Amino acid sequence: MRKITEKIKYIGVDDDELDLFESQYVVPEGMAYNSYLIEDEKIAVMDTVDARCGEAWLRNLEEALQGRKPDYLVMHHIEPDHSGMAAAFSERYPDAVILASAMGVRFLGQFAPDTTFRTQVVKEGDTVSLGAGELRFLSAPMVHWPEVMVSQYGQVLFSADAFGKFGSLGKCGFFIDEDDDWACEARRYYFNICGKYGSQVQALLKKVGAPEVICPLHGPILRGDLSEYLNLYNIWSSYGVETEGVFVAYASIHGCTKEAALRLAEMLREQGCPKVAVADLTRDDMAEAVEDAFRYGRMVLAASTYDAGLFTPAWNFLHTLQVKGWCKKKVALIENGTWAPMAAKVMTEMLTAMKDIEIVGTPVSLRSRMKASDVPALEALARAIQE
Ligand code: FEO
Numbered sequence: 608m609r610k611i612t613e614k615i616k617y618i619g620v621d622d623d624e625l626d627l628f629e630s631q632y633v634v635p636e637g638m639a640y641n642s643y644l645i646e647d648e649k650i651a652v653m654d655t656v657d658a659r660c661g662e663a664w665l666r667n668l669e670e671a672l673q674g675r676k677p678d679y680l681v682m683h684h685i686e687p688d689h690s691g692m693a694a695a696f697s698e699r700y701p702d703a704v705i706l707a708s709a710m711g712v713r714f715l716g717q718f719a720p721d722t723t724f725r726t727q728v729v730k731e732g733d734t735v736s737l738g739a740g741e742l743r744f745l746s747a748p749m750v751h752w753p754e755v756m757v758s759q760y761g762q763v764l765f766s767a768d769a770f771g772k773f774g775s776l777g778k779c780g781f782f783i784d785e786d787d788d789w790a791c792e793a794r795r796y797y798f799n800i801c802g803k804y805g806s807q808v809q810a811l812l813k814k815v816g817a818p819e820v821i822c823p824l825h826g827p828i829l830r831g832d833l834s835e836y837l838n839l840y841n842i843w844s845s846y847g848v849e850t851e852g853v854f855v856a857y858a859s860i861h862g863c864t865k866e867a868a869l870r871l872a873e874m875l876r877e878q879g880c881p882k883v884a885v886a887d888l889t890r891d892d893m894a895e896a897v898e899d900a901f902r903y904g905r906m907v908l909a910a911s912t913y914d915a916g917l918f919t920p921a922w923n924f925l926h927t928l929q930v931k932g933w934c935k936k937k938v939a940l941i942e943n944g945t946w947a948p949m950a951a952k953v954m955t956e957m958l959t960a961m962k963d964i965e966i967v968g969t970p971v972s973l974r975s976r977m978k979a980s981d982v983p984a985l986e987a988l989a990r991a992i993q994e
Pocket of ligand 1 (some may be wrong): 684686688689751752768824983
């Protein structure tokens with residue numbers, strides 16, 4: 608059984624069989640549902656796990672308890688990947704009290720409608736003594752649901768979904784120092800799960816101070832020098848530019864729009880662009896394309912016309928960005944159409960409906976296929992997006 612500190616044990620579970628997290632995100636390295644046990648004079652269990660892994664979690668819990676009975680179950684977040692075993696826990700330990708926000712208690716009743724829970728509502732600033740130490744609660748609404756709370760036990764922050772990451776601990780490492788590329792899957796997780804709620808994440812960052820250990824609900828435990836991770840969360844939640852460069856995303860039906868997009872990517876490199884990332888919106892992971900759209904400050908979007916509008920993968924991408932609150936970016940456009948190009952018009956309409964999105968340069972309109980006379984316009988577009 609792994610220990611985080613002398614008093615905190617890890618009792619979470621790896622899920623390496625999951626096909627899609629939230630039924631939408633691929634998790635090639637699995638997923639971890641983290642849960643912890645604090646062993647003070649009183650015993651607090653920190654969250655449960657997805658019912659998919661319920662039996663393994665109960666075994667971990669029993670082993671950690673070593674015959675003792677838990678006094679509290681802290682429910683930071685009631686989404687089923689964390690509350691999936693709350694009813695089973697309450698049945699097994701009927702005297703344990705569930706600590707959650709008022710909204711959390713309500714949500715718990717909704718997800719387990721015919722279960723009786725012993726609950727105690729906690730709110731911002733409340734403390735609950737465990738003996739030598741105490742739990743201090745901070746509300747974190749919309750990180751990622753409205754009922755979310757985080758808690759502090761000494762210098763350890765139980766951060767709910769914040770600072771989480773796709774990937775099981777067995778594959779990605781238990782502590783952050785075993786995970787040499789935390790940012791990649793943490794970024795994809797952050798922007799797709801919490802991206803819309805930047806201002807709420809900013810508010811939380813201001814409240815938590817400088818923890819020494821962060822215990823999230825997914826992914827490795829963060830310890831040691833946390834400044835890099837706190838700094839990344841600050842950039843991500845303020846919609847800043849993490850990496851200088853241009854993201855080129857294309858949606859091409861027969862490869863002709865792709866040809867122009869790749870040529871433009873080449874031009875960017877030739878013009879000295881520090882980093883050029885490219886995604887095929889018809890085939891690549893959408894969640895990764897969303898991640899890159901947030902990561903860079905500049906994007907070139909190239910798309911075909913389809914059914915007198917925008918080719919569906921590009922429409923889906925822009926719609927997803929809009930839903931996720933994408934903002935503060937510069938965009939340049941390439942469209943293609945054989946008889947009546949419409950893609951640039953639709954992309955412009957969708958982009959202007961978003962906040963702080965600047966369309967730069969003159970959209971390049973291709974007829975079926977890039978020709979030699981289109982090259983100067985593409986080169987001008989490549990310069991415009993970098994200015
Ligand atoms: Fe990991 Fe929002 O649940």
